[in-house]
Amino acid sequence: MEPFGIRSRSIRLLIIAMAALVWTAECRRAEEFGQQLWSVGDGAPGGCRAYAADLVQFGGVSDGVTSNTKAFRDAIANLSQYASDGGSMLIVPPGRWLTGPFNLTSHFTLFLQEHAEIVASTDLDEYPVVEPLPSYGRGRDTTGGRYSNFIWGANLTDVIITGENGTIDGQGQFWWDKFHKKELDSTRGYLLELMHSENILISNLTFINSPAWTLHPVYCNNVIISSVTVLAPVDSPNTDGIDPDSCSNVLIENSFIVSGDDCIAIKSGWDEYGIRYGRPSEHILIRGVTCISPDSAVIALGSEMSGGIQDVRAENIVAVNSEAAVRIKTAVGRGGFVRDIFVKGVSLHTMKYVFWITGNYGNHADDHWDPDALPEITRINYSDFFAENVSMVANLQGIEKDAFTDICISNVTAELSAKPKKVLWNCSLVEGVSSYVSPKACDELPENGKPCDYPTIPLPIESVRVGQCG
Numbered sequence: 412m413e414p415f416g417i418r419s420r421s422i423r424l425l426i427i428a429m430a431a432l433v434w435t436a437e438c439r440r441a442e443e444f445g446q447q448l449w450s451v452g453d454g455a456p457g458g459c460r461a462y463a464a465d466l467v468q469f470g471g472v473s474d475g476v477t478s479n480t481k482a483f484r485d486a487i488a489n490l491s492q493y494a495s496d497g498g499s500m501l502i503v504p505p506g507r508w509l510t511g512p513f514n515l516t517s518h519f520t521l522f523l524q525e526h527a528e529i530v531a532s533t534d535l536d537e538y539p540v541v542e543p544l545p546s547y548g549r550g551r552d553t554t555g556g557r558y559s560n561f562i563w564g565a566n567l568t569d570v571i572i573t574g575e576n577g578t579i580d581g582q583g584q585f586w587w588d589k590f591h592k593k594e595l596d597s598t599r600g601y602l603l604e605l606m607h608s609e610n611i612l613i614s615n616l617t618f619i620n621s622p623a624w625t626l627h628p629v630y631c632n633n634v635i636i637s638s639v640t641v642l643a644p645v646d647s648p649n650t651d652g653i654d655p656d657s658c659s660n661v662l663i664e665n666s667f668i669v670s671g672d673d674c675i676a677i678k679s680g681w682d683e684y685g686i687r688y689g690r691p692s693e694h695i696l697i698r699g700v701t702c703i704s705p706d707s708a709v710i711a712l713g714s715e716m717s718g719g720i721q722d723v724r725a726e727n728i729v730a731v732n733s734e735a736a737v738r739i740k741t742a743v744g745r746g747g748f749v750r751d752i753f754v755k756g757v758s759l760h761t762m763k764y765v766f767w768i769t770g771n772y773g774n775h776a777d778d779h780w781d782p783d784a785l786p787e788i789t790r791i792n793y794s795d796f797f798a799e800n801v802s803m804v805a806n807l808q809g810i811e812k813d814a815f816t817d818i819c820i821s822n823v824t825a826e827l828s829a830k831p832k833k834v835l836w837n838c839s840l841v842e843g844v845s846s847y848v849s850p851k852a853c854d855e856l857p858e859n860g861k862p863c864d865y866p867t868i869p870l871p872i873e874s875v876r877v878g879q880c881g
């Protein structure tokens with residue numbers, strides 16, 4: 412491969428940090444974070460990758476039939492040698508590139524050109540069974556391990572997965588059929604997982620038909636997911652869209668998700684394993700997301716939340732035909748917390764529950780969960796919701812001896828479906844306030860005439876600007 416500077420290409424990416432103007436604790440954090448991301452393509456002028464190659468140089472064949480497992484692995488092995496020398500980019504040209512799972516590397520961009528499709532192999536032998544996640548203790552579908560993720564990266568820094576809306580196709584039907592027939596002894600892998608990594612950008616791509624969860628950053632810091640489309644049949648099992656899991660500083664924006672499970676699910680490990688691992692998901696912003704998820708939530712918090720979830724904001728959310736707009740799922744034994752959650756500006760069409768909090772989700776990793784591990788659910792602020800064709804406004808259930816507190820719901824208009832439930836607000840073991848809510852909230856949330864506050868200080872991740880290079 413002839414290393415070449417890629418400054419002249421229109422596809423180069425540059426991440427520019429905005430300097431903080433006011434010297435507050437938040438702003439200082441933002442600036443430091445920006446400087447870290449400035450190191451995208453470290454060493455190359457303008458923050459671009461110094462080396463680029465395309466898959467054909469490594470023997471890739473785009474007929475949709477020939478295996479490119481070796482081509483992808485050879486390409487990334489080769490390009491990884493430039494990590495400390497300006498970074499590298501692998502270009503996937505138009506065509507159908509069938510491949511088994513492969514791993515990414517640091518200071519690296521995977522770029523899918525327009526009409527490029529990376530298609531996951533359906534040869535089970537290509538997916539070795541690997542260790543379960545430490546914060547889960549076992550696979551999510553089965554005890555024991557899990558099949559390899561399709562595109563995977565661990566212990567990486569500065570990774571960009573982007574393109575001109577190319578497609579990554581997990582060929583999930585193969586896995587869903589086996590899952591339904593109980594033919595799998597291990598848990599299904601995820602379509603794209605980044606683990607113990609930081610400074611990640613995933614943008615301008617379409618992800619379809621994941622075996623299970625689609626995008627899964629876990630134990631990561633500084634993750635931006637922008638302008639992606641995630642599609643899976645609405646009846647496919649556990650095909651969550653985007654699942655930040657024990658991650659900090661995450662931005663998810665301008666994306667469209669249709670899925671068979673939650674569109675976005677924020678998680679942090681399962682029961683005693685998540686409690687022991689103890690890594691929360693925090694400082695997360697979701698904005699400009701549209702979701703269709705008839706049997707699940709637009710935004711879910713949990714059910715695996717044992718490491719805690721805090722400081723999550725969501726704004727400018729649209730959903731069509733979904734089960735619930737925001738759903739907190741937890742149970743005795745989970746431990747952890749869900750607190751400082753803010754959602755505002757939500758437009759909903761056809762919804763079973765606008766607000767749903769489930770304190771008895773159950774679904775334990777094993778029999779060793781601690782009955783004294785009660786989750787702390789508090790400081791939840793929801794405002795500015797408009798919903799039409801709603802069956803029930805809210806179903807809010809806390810836990811005995813563990814009431815969920817400081818819940819504030821304001822400026823909500825829910826227009827009812829032709830056959831709404833008799834009880835529109837079903838609340839127990841929850842405490843808080845409401846204001847300007849129609850139909851009127853339950854007695855547990857008395858009217859207090861004040862809108863629910865939404866934070867005014869931006870999150871550090873909001874100060875990062877993503878643009879094109881050169």
Ligand SMILES: *[C@@H]1O[C@H](CO)[C@@H](O)[C@H](O)[C@H]1NC(C)=O
Pocket residue numbers: 412413464468469489492
């Ligand atoms: C891989 O990298 C080396 C430089 O170490 C280069 O000489 C070689 O051509 C590359 N291989 C391919 C297939 O591009």
Ligand SMILES: *[C@@H]1O[C@H](CO)[C@@H](O)[C@H](O)[C@H]1NC(C)=O
Pocket residue numbers: 512513514541563564565
């Ligand atoms: C990918 O990385 C994971 C995590 O480090 C590792 O377990 C797996 O063997 C790697 N797979 C390949 C194909 O290198």
Ligand SMILES: *[C@@H]1O[C@H](CO)[C@@H](O)[C@H](O)[C@H]1NC(C)=O
Pocket residue numbers: 565566607
């Ligand atoms: C990756 O990072 C985790 C957490 O810091 C560490 O436990 C693990 O050993 C690292 N793995 C490798 C292969 O470096």
Ligand SMILES: *[C@@H]1O[C@H](CO)[C@@H](O)[C@H](O)[C@H]1NC(C)=O
Pocket residue numbers: 576616617640
């Ligand atoms: C990207 O492709 C998907 C799937 O074909 C399509 O739904 C989406 O609108 C495209 N996005 C853009 C920005 O063109």
Ligand SMILES: *[C@@H]1O[C@H](CO)[C@@H](O)[C@H](O)[C@H]1NC(C)=O
Pocket residue numbers: 756757794795796797822
């Ligand atoms: C109430 O929410 C709607 C969106 O549903 C918004 O347009 C309106 O500005 C909000 N009203 C106030 C007083 O914030």
Ligand SMILES: *[C@@H]1O[C@H](CO)[C@@H](O)[C@H](O)[C@H]1NC(C)=O
Pocket residue numbers: 761762800802828
């Ligand atoms: C309203 O919701 C019901 C389900 O409760 C659904 O069957 C119906 O199609 C929806 N109507 C419209 C106009 O979307």
Ligand SMILES: *[C@@H]1O[C@H](CO)[C@@H](O)[C@H](O)[C@H]1NC(C)=O
Pocket residue numbers: 806808832834837838839
């Ligand atoms: C209301 O919640 C209780 C649990 O507290 C449940 O038993 C009941 O079925 C719920 N009612 C409706 C209409 O959802």
Ligand SMILES: *[C@@H]1O[C@H](CO)[C@@H](O)[C@H](O)[C@H]1NC(C)=O
Pocket residue numbers: 751790791792819861862863864865
């Ligand atoms: C939620 O809004 C209420 C009412 O404005 C406010 O008192 C409370 O501090 C807000 N919660 C948080 C965690 O900011």
Ligand SMILES: *[C@@H]1O[C@H](CO)[C@@H](O)[C@H](O)[C@H]1NC(C)=O
Pocket residue numbers: 424573614615637638877878879
């Ligand atoms: C996405 O693509 C658009 C159009 O090519 C480009 O302007 C934008 O910078 C890209 N965004 C990211 C985050 O890659």
